[in-house]
Amino acid sequence: MNEGHRRSAVVVGAGLAGLTAATGLAAHGYAVTVLEARDRVGGRTHGIEAAPGVRVDAGAAYLGDRHTELLALAADLDLKTTPTTMLGASRFALTPDTPDSPASPDSPDRPARPARPALPDTPGAGDEPATRDGRFPPLDAVALGDLFERLTELTDAVRPEAPWLTPDAERLDALTAADWAEQHLTHPDARLFFPLFLGEMCAADPADLSVLHLAFYLRSGGGLRYLNAFAGGAQQDRIDGGAHQLCERLAEPLGARVRLGEPVRAVHQDDRSVTVHTDRGAHRADVAVLALPPLLADAIAYEPALPAPRAGDRTARGCAIKVHLVYPSPLWREHGLSGWSVNARGPLLSTVDDSPGGATPAAGIGVLTGFVTGAEAHRFGALTPERQRAEAAGQAARLFPMLPEPLGVHVTDWLDDPYSRGCYAALLGPGDWIRTGPTLTRPHRRVHWAGTETSTAFFGLMEGAVRSGHRVVAEILARA
Ligand SMILES: Cc1cc2nc3c(=O)[nH]c(=O)nc-3n(C[C@H](O)[C@H](O)[C@H](O)COP(=O)(O)OP(=O)(O)OC[C@H]3O[C@@H](n4cnc5c(N)ncnc54)[C@H](O)[C@@H]3O)c2cc1C
Incomplete structure (x- = not known):
């Protein structure tokens, strides 16, 4: 030079x-x-305009205190954070899929996937959503504890800076998370919860990522507890505005x-x-x-x-569709509910209160964000916009019966977006790492x-x- x-x-x-x-x-x-x-x-x-003058995050939204370089960048850019609101009890609709629920069509550019097995009855979960303090689902605590322990063992063993050098890396990289669940999860509640957990964590269908990638992803993000948590975790805050x-x-x-x-x-x-x-x-x-x-x-x-x-051939797209439902106010809060829900049936596999202003909401608006992830995103993504809005609004009304008809329903489908191909991120499949x-x-x-x-x-x-x-x-x- x-x-x-x-x-x-x-x-x-x-x-x-x-x-x-x-x-x-x-x-x-x-x-x-x-x-x-x-x-x-x-x-x-x-950002999309959910109501006149109100923009919401149709893509990434949440961050935590360990996201130090992002927080420094936000401060440099004069942007503030606001706590993600989690005030009140959670709702859980964990009645498993029934054989007559709509099938997930396979996307045209991937191999046909086997139908999801019908899940047996879940103790403590009926057709009516359950209300619980905190975020722990009303499922068998021992079975879920065992699932989390097994995942933590995998996560602790991974070498985050070089996952391919993890002990037993070849075997773990050859196995999908679905294979792993089949081998290790015997309790129906653990089997029910695992795909929901993966959908929430990385917008993944368990068949789409290797166990090595799953373990790496959890470790890279600060561990299972940190990644999954709101207060004190990776979803603690949002960027104000x-x-x-x-x-x-x-x-x-x-x-x-x-x-x-x-x-x-x-x-x-x-x-x-x-x-x-x-x-x-x-x-x-x-x-x-x-x-x-x-x-x-x-x-x-x-x-x-x-x-x-x-x-590689098995590198998959993370599959996420975000749905914003707009109401005159975060009405669920007046009924002691946080807006958080976890659901075994779609389209909204989880919901969260994303109202502008956080705990002191801006006047005249409440925003409930629904996440449609993994295999369910393929089914929902193929519906007409009218049908998508009707399904999302109907499910929100069943979860939060105090809600009126939404003022607006905004669907952001990242699935076939030609300039993302992987949301939240690419999923490393068997052999990739x-x-x-x-x-x-x-x-x-x-x-x-x-x-x-x-x-x-x-x-x-x-x-x-x-x-x-x-x-x-x-x-x-x-x-x-
Ligand atoms: C629905 C959703 C929810 C998410 N939630 C969170 C969250 O809560 N917290 C969090 O931390 N992260 C979250 N993420 C992930 C986060 O958004 C990404 O990790 C991050 O934004 C990726 O930034 P990037 O610059 O690496 O890639 P990108 O943002 O994908 O940037 C790549 C850019 O390249 C452009 N491009 C592509 N191809 C070409 C080409 N051939 N020529 C020119 N330009 C091209 C694209 O248009 C794009 O602008 C979420 C993502 C989505 C979609």
Whole structure:
């Protein structure tokens, strides 16, 4: 590189990882261009208008006190956090699936999956939702305790910074979480709860991820208890006004250097530079940062070719659809309910109070967020919008009978979103960690990798995305 040559970088993807990287490189004097496929920044953080002037998080929302780099970023951007509201009792509708419940159609691009077995009757759960203090479901406490102990054993044994080096990694990586459940979970309540837990934790159907990935994911996120908890855990807070503001504010000072509506098609490089091609032109730079989920990184053509694909045949998309139901106020609170529910039947497998303003709600609005995850997301995603709204509103009314008709129902379907392919994050399937783990962050000459799926700490979360952005800046500065 010539003396006096101003270094340059092209960043692909204007999500949290890409924009953190671009900001860091610009601060170190790099001429930066960010190429973003969508017509907005933010990627998997996204705000939608739920009511006039009220935006809610249709993508990522929750964070905890261990998400230190995200919290520091929020503070830098002058954004505050607000506690996630969990005031009052929970509702549980844990009557298992019956054989005549609607089948989950298989998505066209994956192999047919076996029908979910009908689950036997669950002691303590009838057709009427049960109300309980706290969040522990009315299921057999010993069976659930045993499930959590087994998961904790797996989680403790994993090597979070290098899961492929975990003792017994090959065997654990060959096994799906569904295989593991089949082998280890005998009590019907544990079998009932396991897929609900996975849906909530990582928007996964147990057939879609390896046991090694499950153990890694839980460990990477701070352990099962931390990941699952609200107060004191990973869901403790939200960004006041919405997490989507993070990327909007990061992008502001970059101005016209962020180019929207420019999907990257190809990356060519030689000894002197790297050239990133979109339909509108070519962008040449000293280095490129690809801040994309692995399935999307593989959709780009590389010259020279990547030594190995970033994803495999069994790498699956996490499957999440978020539903926001808008009411005149968080009425459930007046009845001693928190808005939290867990449900064996869809579409809303869990619900949470996401009313703006937290514990002191903004006047005139209550927002209940429903999560449709895993296999259920495929069934629900295939319905008409009218049917989706009717099913979601009907289920909310059964869970919280005090609710009137919602003022609005907003469905955000991430399943077939061409620029995410994996929500909350990509799911590493059988063989993925052993094959891709060792090269996850290894640069391909001038191409460096970022994105939450490259972070072994807080993988899949906003914190992981921000950390990956910082890591890639340090990596590029070290090579200069
Ligand atoms: C419904 C949902 C709920 C979630 N909940 C939480 C939560 O509560 N807490 C939490 O911490 N995390 C949560 N997450 C996960 C979190 O959103 C992600 O971990 C994080 O936002 C990922 O950031 P990223 O920059 O790595 O990737 P992304 O945000 O996916 O950014 C990648 C960017 O690249 C762009 N792109 C893709 N292909 C191309 C191309 N060829 N050319 C140019 N640009 C391209 C995309 O449009 C996108 O903007 C959730 C995600 C979803 C969807």
